[in-house]
Amino acid sequence: MRLFLAAWETVTAKLGLLPLPFFPPPQAILEVVVDDRARLGACIFASFRLLAIGYFLGAAVGFVTGVAIGWSRLANYWIHPVLRFIGPLPATAWLPLAFFIFPSSFSASIFLIALATGFPVTVLTWSGVGGVNSAYYDIARTLGAGQRFLVLKVAIPAAMPHVFVGLFMGLGTSFAVLVVAEMLGVKAGLGWYLQWAQGWAAYANMYAALLIMALLCSGVITLLFRLRDRLLSWQKGLVRW
Amino acid sequence: MVVAAAPSEGAHPVNKNPVRGTTLTVREVSHSFDLEGQPLPVLDRINLRIGRGEFAALLGPSGCGKSTLLRLVAGLDSPSAGGLFVEGKAIEGPDPSRIVVFQDPTLYPWRTVWGNVALGLEARGLLRTHRERVEDALRLVGLSGFANAYPHQLSGGMSQRTALARALVNDPNLLILDEPLGQLDSLTRLTMQGELVSLWQRAGFTALLVTHDVEEALFLAGRVIVLSERPAQIRAEIVNGLPYPRHRGDPHLAELRREVFAHLGLDAIW
Numbered sequence: 001m002r003l004f005l006a007a008w009e010t011v012t013a014k015l016g017l018l019p020l021p022f023f024p025p026p027q028a029i030l031e032v033v034v035d036d037r038a039r040l041g042a043c044i045f046a047s048f049r050l051l052a053i054g055y056f057l058g059a060a061v062g063f064v065t066g067v068a069i070g071w072s073r074l075a076n077y078w079i080h081p082v083l084r085f086i087g088p089l090p091a092t093a094w095l096p097l098a099f100f101i102f103p104s105s106f107s108a109s110i111f112l113i114a115l116a117t118g119f120p121v122t123v124l125t126w127s128g129v130g131g132v133n134s135a136y137y138d139i140a141r142t143l144g145a146g147q148r149f150l151v152l153k154v155a156i157p158a159a160m161p162h163v164f165v166g167l168f169m170g171l172g173t174s175f176a177v178l179v180v181a182e183m184l185g186v187k188a189g190l191g192w193y194l195q196w197a198q199g200w201a202a203y204a205n206m207y208a209a210l211l212i213m214a215l216l217c218s219g220v221i222t223l224l225f226r227l228r229d230r231l232l233s234w235q236k237g238l239v240r241w
Numbered sequence: 242m243v244v245a246a247a248p249s250e251g252a253h254p255v256n257k258n259p260v261r262g263t264t265l266t267v268r269e270v271s272h273s274f275d276l277e278g279q280p281l282p283v284l285d286r287i288n289l290r291i292g293r294g295e296f297a298a299l300l301g302p303s304g305c306g307k308s309t310l311l312r313l314v315a316g317l318d319s320p321s322a323g324g325l326f327v328e329g330k331a332i333e334g335p336d337p338s339r340i341v342v343f344q345d346p347t348l349y350p351w352r353t354v355w356g357n358v359a360l361g362l363e364a365r366g367l368l369r370t371h372r373e374r375v376e377d378a379l380r381l382v383g384l385s386g387f388a389n390a391y392p393h394q395l396s397g398g399m400s401q402r403t404a405l406a407r408a409l410v411n412d413p414n415l416l417i418l419d420e421p422l423g424q425l426d427s428l429t430r431l432t433m434q435g436e437l438v439s440l441w442q443r444a445g446f447t448a449l450l451v452t453h454d455v456e457e458a459l460f461l462a463g464r465v466i467v468l469s470e471r472p473a474q475i476r477a478e479i480v481n482g483l484p485y486p487r488h489r490g491d492p493h494l495a496e497l498r499r500e501v502f503a504h505l506g507l508d509a510i511w
Contacts, residue, residue: 133347135343135345135347136347136349138317138335138341138343139341139343139347139360139407140360140364141317141334141335142315142316142317142335142336142337142339142340142341143337143340143360143361143364143365143407143411144335144336144337144361144364144365144411145364145365146364149363149364153363153364154349157349157351157352158349158351160351234350234351234352234391234393235350236393237391237393237394238350238393
């Protein structure tokens with residue numbers, strides 16, 4: 001890491017090999033972060049808030065829908081066609097329509113992020129619930145379990161590994177939609193900052209925003225991993241952890 | 242066709258609490274599966290009556306339909322023809338008074354041993370009031386120290402014992418065992434056969450064991466029902482009057498073994 005920073009500093013500030021202003025030295029980025037910290041801070045907060053609300057909403061709706069489709073034939077019959085039609089469409093295609101329908105850019109962005117998250121979570125929850133070993137159900141039924149127990153205490157725990165795959169996929173797509181939605185609509189946020197900096201040709205600011213975005217995404221993914229480690233700790237002996 | 246057993250010195254070997262078990266009547270049961278559009282008959286007019294507290298074994302070659310009959314008794318499937326009755330009442334679906342122990346223990350990997358054994362109580366909402374039954378069941382099968390272990394940490398014998406505890410904690414009237422020791426190595430199998438007998442004697446439930454192992458059937462059961470190949474019919478019913486605990490080298494047992502092999506068409510090797 002230090003070697004990389006040193007090399008970068010040398011190539012840009014000292015030797016001027018890579019042309020300014022497109023390739024600022026690390027000290028410039030540091031300067032930006034320190035000088036503009038108030039605005040950057042507000043942007044980080046705005047982005048994170050958008051991501052969190054959109055993601056949780058999308059994940060929750062996706063999970064419930066997935067369980068419903070996986071469990072009930074009736075739900076499957078009605079919801080499946082909707083899913084097949086809306087789901088594969090990239091959420092960004094909805095952008096113009098969303099900003100038109102929803103009252104504020106905030107709610108429109110939330111909708112888009114939720115949509116991007118919801119589809120993979122639904123599909124993978126559905127596949128998880130549908131793939132539960134039927135012997136698990138047989139055993140629970142002979143022990144006197146009712147439908148509610150079968151869904152809540154057998155189907156859902158058994159499907160959790162699949163659900164987490166869906167959650168990770170949803171996180172990835174939600175990042176992409178977050179940045180695009182911010183670039184086009186909101187008043188604050190890292191995507192907005194990126195575009196704003198580009199308008200001024202302030203490349204150091206752009207790099208700073210990108211760096212912070214990378215850190216934020218990486219941090220959120222780590223959080224999700226931590227959650228998975230706790231909920232799926234029973235898999236430790238079964239699969240390569 | 243019923244063949245009487247060798248005489249025994251002691252009394253008829255029922256267990257000490259015969260009132261606890263339940264009677265099972267299988268009347269003219271036939272069943273067939275649908276295989277590529279054609280019906281595949283697996284059971285052919287099975288008639289059976291098992292008394293309270295009895296330990297009966299269904300013996301037959303692989304694929305003859307024994308496990309299908311067990312699923313019908315458990316209530317997981319309905320027969321194509323005929324009826325099954327417990328204490329005179331028709332079997333309509335699964336019930337916690339009739340519990341199956343399958344060949345594969347199928348423990349829930351996300352639950353600890355304690356959680357798996359408590360499953361039946363939890364499913365019926367009895368866990369809070371009958372919590373101590375879980376510990377009792379674990380003690381019965383000798384797994385008291387492993388309550389917090391996960392299924393992937395258990396050996397084959399321990400998993401099957403957990404499955405047994407999971408069945409016993411619900412105090413079933415009829416315990417159905419579908420080749421429960423089939424996946425274990427022979428040493429563990431021999432030990433667990435002895436454990437099964439003592440559990441049965443202590444609890445007093447009616448036990449129905451399905452096995453393809455002649456030795457196991459003769460060692461454990463008071464009555465061995467020999468089934469033919471698919472579609473299964475009852476070839477013979479052999480009553481084993483030997484008292485418990487049985488000794489594998491008992492000459493009476495050898496006689497019974499010869500009878501059974503004769504019915505299975507394998508008497509040339511004995």
